[in-house]
Amino acid sequence: MPGRADHSETLYRDGAQLWSERRIDDAVHVLEAAIIASGGPDDPWWFSASRALAQIAMERDDLDLAEHHLRKLPDQRIGQAQQIALRARRAMLLGDHDTAAIEASVAVIRLSTDPFDDIGSLMNGAIALAWVGEMLVEIGHGEAAARVAADGRTRIARAGIDDPTLNAILTIIEAQSARLTGDPSAAARLLRVDPKISPDLGILVAREQARHNWAAGDSARARSIYETALEDCERWGYRSLGRLITAERDSRPPTPRTDPEPIERWAERSMETQLAAHRPYALVLRLVIDDDPGRYLDLEDRVNALLQSEPELGEVDGFGTDGDVWELFVNGEDPAALWDAVGPLIEAADPPAGSEVDIRVDDRVISVRLN
Numbered sequence: 001m002p003g004r005a006d007h008s009e010t011l012y013r014d015g016a017q018l019w020s021e022r023r024i025d026d027a028v029h030v031l032e033a034a035i036i037a038s039g040g041p042d043d044p045w046w047f048s049a050s051r052a053l054a055q056i057a058m059e060r061d062d063l064d065l066a067e068h069h070l071r072k073l074p075d076q077r078i079g080q081a082q083q084i085a086l087r088a089r090r091a092m093l094l095g096d097h098d099t100a101a102i103e104a105s106v107a108v109i110r111l112s113t114d115p116f117d118d119i120g121s122l123m124n125g126a127i128a129l130a131w132v133g134e135m136l137v138e139i140g141h142g143e144a145a146a147r148v149a150a151d152g153r154t155r156i157a158r159a160g161i162d163d164p165t166l167n168a169i170l171t172i173i174e175a176q177s178a179r180l181t182g183d184p185s186a187a188a189r190l191l192r193v194d195p196k197i198s199p200d201l202g203i204l205v206a207r208e209q210a211r212h213n214w215a216a217g218d219s220a221r222a223r224s225i226y227e228t229a230l231e232d233c234e235r236w237g238y239r240s241l242g243r244l245i246t247a248e249r250d251s252r253p254p255t256p257r258t259d260p261e262p263i264e265r266w267a268e269r270s271m272e273t274q275l276a277a278h279r280p281y282a283l284v285l286r287l288v289i290d291d292d293p294g295r296y297l298d299l300e301d302r303v304n305a306l307l308q309s310e311p312e313l314g315e316v317d318g319f320g321t322d323g324d325v326w327e328l329f330v331n332g333e334d335p336a337a338l339w340d341a342v343g344p345l346i347e348a349a350d351p352p353a354g355s356e357v358d359i360r361v362d363d364r365v366i367s368v369r370l371n
Helices: 004-020 024-038 044-059 063-069 077-093 097-112 119-138 142-159 164-180 186-190 199-215 219-236 239-250 263-277 294-309 335-348
Strands: 283-288 315-321 325-331 356-361 364-369
Touching: 004 024, 004 044, 024 044, 044 063, 044 077, 044 239, 063 077, 077 097, 077 119, 097 119, 097 263, 119 142, 119 164, 142 164, 142 263, 164 186, 164 199, 186 199, 199 219, 199 239, 219 239, 283 335, 294 315, 294 325, 294 335, 335 356
Parallel strands: none
Antiparallel strands: 283 325, 283 356, 315 325, 356 364
16 A cells, blocks of 8 residues: 555646646646645655645736745755745745845755755756746846856756756746847747747747847837737636736836846845844833733733824834743834833833843943843
8 A cells, every 4th residue: 555655746746747738727636635645744745746836826826825835945955945946936926026036046045055966856956946047037137047047957967867848948048048148149049949848838938039029129029929928828827927928018028137246145145234224123121921921911902002192102013922031022213212101111010020121222222120
């Protein structure tokens, strides 16, 4: 009798085959069955099925459902890279190109720090890079996409596997990258792709041909090709791609973007920027929990009521506890005035010894014992 992993793998592969045949409703049914059969995220096929369902949801432009399927991350880094690459695609579909670029950076970093070089790891890593590359060209990062595609080619060569679909995806990325960077070989590269491999590849090739016509000044021919691509999107159920093509037809192809730093630096740079711009809370109350923890919830209610009656002072931004200390986070433009208003409520709660408050003073924080 087959084990649970064998059953979930079989269901996943059956669902993936139905998906490739564009029998989408059947594919979703079988992939959902694979998730149930897996018993949970400890089975690697749970993540495979979840990623497939996320991609189908994105094809259908159901981005909330895609987010649901991409919420968890597997333990191993190649799986994380694939998951995060798809999160980048979702961000791009939402129109959040900055977040998409940062997620792409994280995916590349995760992949670069993975130590495994067996055939499966090499090919799964190449797939993750292809997904990153597809997203990068969508937001105009031609140079980074070319670099990512080259890394994908290297992994495939090391694996020694001939995957026509993956090769076609990388070729389209290379053609798009060449166009974005002003390389005249872009159109010639596109001719190497067999659009019959899968419907979406045929749509992507057609869209790229439309872009070449647009760049050549033949907008009428470009729009005609766009219309044909949109008919195929409708026929095969690629709703999000159809939305992107419609917007492009009515305006123009994506504008090329450049970045002086390698993609691996993008996420780190974003974190550095956020940290530099971070401003501490006006007040952070840290009250030691005694045998009457319920009174801290009452205290939060009283602070909330006070600030709702005087909203110019600030607002409560949340609370939390680790079981030993209860924290209340309060923000406002004038921490001193805020503490003058909130302090009497804290003192009336008679906080236990060891309790303290952090008060923002300019860009510094001072801590004051409450008892």
